[in-house]
Every structure is written in C-alpha cells, then in structure tokens.
Amino acid sequence: MYKIAVLGDKDSIYGFAALGLDICPVSLSDDTSEAVKKLRELAEGNYAVIYIIESLAEKIKNEINRYRSTKLPAIIPIPGASGNTGLGMRMVKKSVEQAVGSDILFRD
Amino acid sequence: MAGKHVNPTRMELTNLKRKLVTAIRGHKLLKDKRDELMRQFLEMVQKNRRLRERVEEGIASANKNFVLARAVMQDETLKTAFLAPKQEVYLDVSEKNVMSVEIPRFTYKTRTSDPNDIYSYGYAFTSGDLDSAVKSLADILPDMLRLAEVEKACQMLAAEIEKTRRRVNALEHVMIPEMKENIKYITMKLDENERSTQVRLMKVKDMMLEQAHEYSKRYAEG
Numbered sequence: 001m002y003k004i005a006v007l008g009d010k011d012s013i014y015g016f017a018a019l020g021l022d023i024c025p026v027s028l029s030d031d032t033s034e035a036v037k038k039l040r041e042l043a044e045g046n047y048a049v050i051y052i053i054e055s056l057a058e059k060i061k062n063e064i065n066r067y068r069s070t071k072l073p074a075i076i077p078i079p080g081a082s083g084n085t086g087l088g089m090r091m092v093k094k095s096v097e098q099a100v101g102s103d104i105l106f107r108d
Numbered sequence: 109m110a111g112k113h114v115n116p117t118r119m120e121l122t123n124l125k126r127k128l129v130t131a132i133r134g135h136k137l138l139k140d141k142r143d144e145l146m147r148q149f150l151e152m153v154q155k156n157r158r159l160r161e162r163v164e165e166g167i168a169s170a171n172k173n174f175v176l177a178r179a180v181m182q183d184e185t186l187k188t189a190f191l192a193p194k195q196e197v198y199l200d201v202s203e204k205n206v207m208s209v210e211i212p213r214f215t216y217k218t219r220t221s222d223p224n225d226i227y228s229y230g231y232a233f234t235s236g237d238l239d240s241a242v243k244s245l246a247d248i249l250p251d252m253l254r255l256a257e258v259e260k261a262c263q264m265l266a267a268e269i270e271k272t273r274r275r276v277n278a279l280e281h282v283m284i285p286e287m288k289e290n291i292k293y294i295t296m297k298l299d300e301n302e303r304s305t306q307v308r309l310m311k312v313k314d315m316m317l318e319q320a321h322e323y324s325k326r327y328a329e330g
Contacts, residue, residue: 001199002198002199002200003198012171014190015190018190018227018245019195019197019226019242020197048214049253071210071211071212074212074256076252078164079167084164092153092157092259095153095263095265099266100146
C-alpha cells in the first residue's frame with residue numbers, strides 16, 4: 001500500500017493535508033540541501049506519487065530527473081501559491097523532445 | 109573493408125551471412141516497436157497535456173480560495189484546522205505493459221468512505237472560504253492522480269523510445285552496412301583466390317605439356 005506526498009513551501013501545500021495526503025513543508029530558500037534530503041527520503045520511502053511545488057522543483061531539477069526513468073515514484077510538479085511557472089508543461093515538452101527529437105506538440 | 113579485420117574464409121562468410129539475416133530481422137522488429145511506442149506516446153502525451161492544463165487551472169483556483177480563507181482567518185486557527193486530518197489516501201499500484209514498458213497504474217482508496225471527512229475541523233472558527241478551498245482541492249484530486257499516472261507513463265515511454273531509436277539507428281547505419289561491406293570483401297577475396305589458383309593451374313599445365321612434348325623445340329625445327 002503506497003502513499004502520496006506533497007513537497008513544497010508551507011503556504012502552498014497545507015490544504016492537501018485535509019485530503020489525506022502527507023505534506024512535507026520545506027523552506028524555499030536557495031539552500032536546497034534540506035529539500036533534496038527530504039525528496040530522497042520520500043522517494044526511498046513508501047510513496048508512489050510525490051507532488052512538488054514548481055518553484056522548488058526548478059531548484060532541484062537534477063535531483064528530480066534522476067527519477068524520470070524509474071517506475072516509482074512519480075514526481076509531478078504542480079503550481080504553488082506563488083503562481084504557475086510553467087515548469088510542469090516544460091517537463092512534458094521535454095518528454096516529447098526526448099522521444100520525438102523535436103517539439104511537435106507545443107509549437108504554437 | 110570497414111572497421112576491423114575479418115578473415116576471408118568460407119566459414120566467416122557463412123557466419124556473417126547468418127548474422128546479417130538476424131540483424132535485418134531485428135532491425136525490422138525494433139523499427140516496428142519504435143513506431144508503435146511512438147503512436148502510444150503521442151496519444152498519451154496529448155492526454156498528459158490536457159490533464160495538466162486542467163489540474164493547473166484547478167489548483168490555481170483552489171489556491172485563490174485558500175488565499176481568501178487565510179485573509180479572514182488567524183494563522184493559528186488555520187494551523188489547528190489542519191492539524192489532525194481525518195481522511196487518508198492510499199494508493200494501489202498495478203502495472204500495465206505497453207510494448208514491454210511497465211507503466212504504473214494508480215488506484216486510490218480513502219480511509220473512510222465519507223466524502224465530508226476532508227473537513228478536518230469544526231466549522232465554528234473557520235471561514236466558509238476554507239471549506240470551498242478544501243472542496244475545490246478534493247475535486248481536483250482524482251485528476252491529479254490521473255496526471256501522475258499519465259505523466260509517469262510519458263516519461264518512461266520517452267526513455268524507452270529514445271533507447272529503441274538508438275538501437276534502430278545503430279543497426280541501420282552501422283551494423284548492417286558494416287556486415288554487408290565485410291561480406292562483399294570476403295566474396296571478392298575468395299573469388300580472387302579462386303582466379304589465381306586457376307591461373308596457376310593453367311600455367312602448370314602448360315609447363316607440364318611443354319616438358320612432355322617439347323613443343324617449342326619441335327616448332328623451332330619445323
């Protein structure tokens with residue numbers, strides 16, 4: 001039985017606690033070691049899906065990319081309270097580029 | 109001759125020919141696999157895009173509601189409201205095999221079946237905006253899970269497509285031409301050997317005839 005975690009700054013994620021997801025508040029400062037550590041902990045733990053706030057995801061991109069081709073966990077960027085940075089869409093775009101060789105979906 | 113040295117022997121030639129047949133068949137299969145993966149991927153990625161748009165919109169509007177709620181409530185009340193969530197979400201992970209890529213499928217279960225258990229607080233001290241914020245998040249949750257599933261599948265398919273494409277290209281542009289080149293080299297070499305043996309034999313025959321009948325002497329006399 002797996003669980004779902006939400007990783008991000010406190011203001012963006014506390015609502016998910018009500019739904020029964022596990023929230024892991026981390027600070028959005030430039031020092032990402034705390035977030036990276038937390039992410040690794042979650043990824044190795046019993047979590048199948050980890051939602052991560054985009055602004056944080058931007059900072060620890062390399063760490064997230066390590067889990068791209070593994071089956072679990074699925075690390076999914078979602079927009080936080082500070083708004084949509086477009087990172088989530090860029091990740092989708094990146095998949096397309098990786099597969100097709102050029103971006104054929106988002107050309108508009 | 110391309111690349112490494114090959115022995116121009118008949119055995120090597122038979123081996124190479126057999127390898128070439130396998131390589132061509134493998135190439136065809138991998139190409140088919142790539143095409144089918146690509147078809148599935150494009151379908152999936154369209155879905156991914158639509159879901160992501162919907163989820164991002166949903167979360168943005170939920171966040172708006174949360175901001176409203178936070179504006180009229182004290183931080184402490186807000187904190188206590190979410191201190192002890194009633195509901196819990198569990199995931200069951202099964203696998204679906206798409207062209208030998210194992211993509212995960214999530215089915216989610218909640219601890220209690222009551223949809224109102226998402227409100228983990230008494231309504232006395234909280235604002236109504238908080239209720240609608242939580243509700244809007246709860247509404248988007250199934251879509252978020254679908255998004256997780258589809259997006260992970262897309263990432264895995266993309267990785268597999270890249271791998272398969274590399275293999276197809278390596279076969280098509282390196283392995284198969286190289287083998288063809290080697291086969292050609294060996295055939296030419298063998299033919300050449302055969303010709304030189306023939307010439308040698310003819311020469312030897314001439315010499316033997318010459319010795320037996322002494323043609324040159326006879327013609328010189330006559």
